[in-house]
Amino acid sequence: MSGALKDAAIRVERPAKTLRELALDKVREAIVNGYFRPGDRLVERDLCAQLGVSRTVVREVLRHLESEGLVANLPNKGPIVAQLDIEEAKQIYEIRGALEGMAARLCAERGSxxxxxxxxxxxxxxxxxxxxxxxxxxxxxTSSFYQTLFTMVDRHVAWGVVNLLTVRINHLRSMTIKTERRGIEGPAQMSKIVDAIRRGDGEGAQQAAMDHVAAASAIAEAVLSAQKPAE
Amino acid sequence: MSGALKDAAIRVERPAKTLRELALDKVREAIVNGYFRPGDRLVERDLCAQLGVSRTVVREVLRHLESEGLVANLPNKGPIVAQLDIEEAKQIYEIRGALEGMAARLCAERGSxxxxxxxxxxxxxxxxxxxxxxxxxxxxxTSSFYQTLFTMVDRHVAWGVVNLLTVRINHLRSMTIKTERRGIEGPAQMSKIVDAIRRGDGEGAQQAAMDHVAAASAIAEAVLSAQKPAE
DNA sequence: AATCGTATTATGGCCTACCAAATACTGTAG
DNA sequence: CTACAGTATTTGGTAGGCCATAATACGATT
Structure with missing residues (x-):
């Protein structure tokens, strides 16, 4: 977050990722793309074996994912992959709408x-x-579209929040984009955002961004409620 | 976050907090109320001694606080108490404005x-x-005022986000409320929010909530920039 | 004396091993 | 078929150790 930016150009890009970070990414990946399913237990020692690291590392990783909301911890039973219920998903989309709307408005008002x-x-x-x-x-x-929206007006904190929330609904996202006609409507809605920004129409940009998220939310809700009874 | 809410009334409030959670609260407390100052190093082994727990627990706690943004981890140097720069604080206030505005509007529209x-x-x-x-x-x-705003319309996720962000600016909050006239203006602004909600005026409620946060942000900025050069 | 290597120390990252307590499982006796 | 005792599993937590790196102190060399 902080740091001397002017040195960035010359600083040697060291992949000095700690083992912990590597493991964190691996497990998060595994959860996000469905290798671990919601409700699956995450047994520490099994993870140790699968990742090839010690319990120390695994435990820290689980703690971290817990605070990200990707795993839930049942007392004395251990961590499981968090289930996301439909209500929570809707709230996440709503928050994204508020923040992305805000960013879009700021972009429009900047007029660059x-x-x-x-x-x-x-x-x-x-x-x-x-x-x-x-x-x-x-x-x-799509992520980089929104990242641009936030970072071009230097809203790194908000982008971090959106990112954090987004991982929790990632598999929903991958289902919504596969929906019929989403390939047409999605980009069309995003195009409206860009148009409004180009016009310098803050209000319109905000509304367009919120509309886009609302549409995604509606699809997600449909997908979720269609799939829940099946399980 | 999730869980069976209907059982909550009868469930025995077990203090079954794990040692980890206790330690987490202690350290967070210590950071928030200034026992550890921004920039202070948090040496694992020292914390072990002070808390009376093992390194495993301390490390998990540090990881957790890191993901909360209260602790920063310098590579090869270890964890320190995160410094919050003025820019970040402003962004946090801005996000709170967006979310609290949203919640206020929802409250007004519910009309209960x-x-x-x-x-x-x-x-x-x-x-x-x-x-x-x-x-x-x-x-x-003040916290419980806003908590009401969010939870009365069942926006627990948004409340969680606001809460998470708020701890990072907690000492700023305690400075802003001590400001001259804040004891009059603060409640007056919040009263406007309530009035708008009573009228069912969603737009007005949102605006009033955003105004209140904006005022707090302005004071915080003044406080911060007045104090930074002094150090 | 200034500089350049070289020990020492402090610390984080990571590991193994261990124990206690809660939970889930299992097989047996009545 | 049920109740119960015993066993395995697994988490929560502890202890201690090893290694790598960074910083510091210290000594040697020119």
């Missing part, structure tokens, strides 16, 4: 052409990913 | 008299605390 250019680049990357049926790419590029 | 009653109770508690010069009470009751 670079922002528009950067957003359009992300947007066309999304369209390409849809065309190539590259769903992982859609997710990545 | 119980909400108004609960808010007024908190508000008068705040006034009493100010009158008695009980600053800790002001903080507590």
């Amino acid at each position: 052409p670079e922002i528009v250019a950067a957003l359009e680049e992300s947007l066309s990357a999304i369209r390409n990913s849809y065309r190539d049926n590259d769903m992982a790419g859609v997710l990545t590029n | 008299p119980e909400i108004v009653a609960a808010l007024e109770e908190s508000l008068s508690a705040i006034r009493n605390s100010y009158r008695d010069n009980d600053m800790a009470g002001v903080l507590t009751n």
Whole structure:
């Protein structure tokens, strides 16, 4: 977060990731992309074996994921992959709407052409990913679209919050984007955001961003309630 | 966060807090109320001695606080108490404005008299605390005012986010409320929120909530920039 | 005396091993 | 078939040790 930015150019890029961080990423990955399913128990010693690290590391990783909301800890029973209920998911989408709306408004009010250019680049990357049926790419590029929205107006904290919340609904995201017509409507809605920003229309940008999230939320709700009874 | 709410009434309030949780609260407390100052190093083995727990527990606690943003981890140097720069504080206030504004609007749109009653109770508690010069009470009751705002419309996730962010600026909060005239203006602004909610004026409630946070932010900024050069 | 290596220390990162207590499982006696 | 005792599993927590790195102190060399 903080630090001397001017040194960044010369600083040797050391991948000095600690074992802990590597393990954290691995487990988070495993949860996010469904290798561990919601409700699965995460037995410490099993994880040790699978990751090839000690309990110390595994425990710290579990603690971290717990505070991220990705794992829940049943007292005396141990950690499980957090289930996300429909109510919580809706709230997360709502928060994203509020924050992304705020960011979009700020972008519009700044009125800088670079922002528009950067957003359009992300947007066309999304369209390409849809065309190539590259769903992982859609997710990545959608993230970078929103990251641009936040970081271009220096809202790193808000971006962090959105990011944190997003991992919890990640598998929902990957289901919503596969929905019929989402490949058309999604980019169209995002395009409206960009248009409003280009016009310098803060109110419109905010509304467009909120609409986009609301649409995603509606799809997610439909997907979730259609799938819950099946299990 | 999740869990069977209907059992909550009967469940015996077990203090079955794990040692880890106790230690976590202690250290967080210590940071929030200034026993550990920003920039202070948090040496694992020292903390073990002070808390009377093992390194495992201390490390898990540090990890947790790190993900809360209260502790920063310098590579190869270890954890320190996070410094909050003015820019970050402003962003936190801004996010609170967005979320509390959202909650206020929802409260207004719901139009339930119980909400108004609960808010007024908190508000008068705040006034009493100010009158008695009980600053800790002001903080507590202000928190519960906002908690009401969020939980009366079942926005537990958003409340969690606000709470998480708030601990990071806690000492700022305790400085802003001591400011001249804050004892008058603060409650007056919050009263406007309640009034708008009573009228069912969503837009007004949102605006009033955002104004209140904005005022706090302005004071915090003044306090911070007045204090930074002094150090 | 200034500088350049070299020990020492402090500390984090990581590991193994151990114990106690709670929980889940299992097999047997009545 | 049930009740109960015993056993395995697993978490929560402790103890202590090893290694790598960074900083500091110290000594040697020019």
